[in-house]
Amino acid sequence: xxxxxxxxxxxxxxxxxxxxxxxxxxxxxxxxxxxxxxxxxxxxxxxxxxxxxxxxxxxxxxxxxxxxxxxxxxxxxxxxxx
Numbered sequence: 001x002x003x004x005x006x007x008x009x010x011x012x013x014x015x016x017x018x019x020x021x022x023x024x025x026x027x028x029x030x031x032x033x034x035x036x037x038x039x040x041x042x043x044x045x046x047x048x049x050x051x052x053x054x055x056x057x058x059x060x061x062x063x064x065x066x067x068x069x070x071x072x073x074x075x076x077x078x079x080x081x082x
Contacts, residue, residue, distance in 0.1 A: 011041070014048075021046025042066065 014023030022043035029037040034055070042064070052071075059068060065079035 011039075014040075014046075017049075018051065019046060019048055023048075 009026055009028075011024040011026045014025055023040065023046050025038055025040045027036055027038045029035070059078060061078045061080050063080060065077060067075045068078050069075040
């Protein structure tokens with residue numbers, strides 16, 4: 001088993017084609033089937049541009065809060081469980 005902690009390793013800055021504001025990201029797992037698990041940190045006010053994930057997406061908030069929305073649905077608040 002290989003363990004890779006989100007707090008270890010180098011982060012890259014998110015590119016302007018996909019993000020607005022200061023965003024840092026790091027891929028922690030890339031599987032042969034195309035699955036990608038990553039750690040992404042958003043500075044206050046930063047955001048992603050509209051995009052989709054053909055296989056779906058799972059978001060896991062660890063700190064802070066934000067808003068997420070699927071096409072045609074209202075935005076919802078996301079934050080860590082208390």
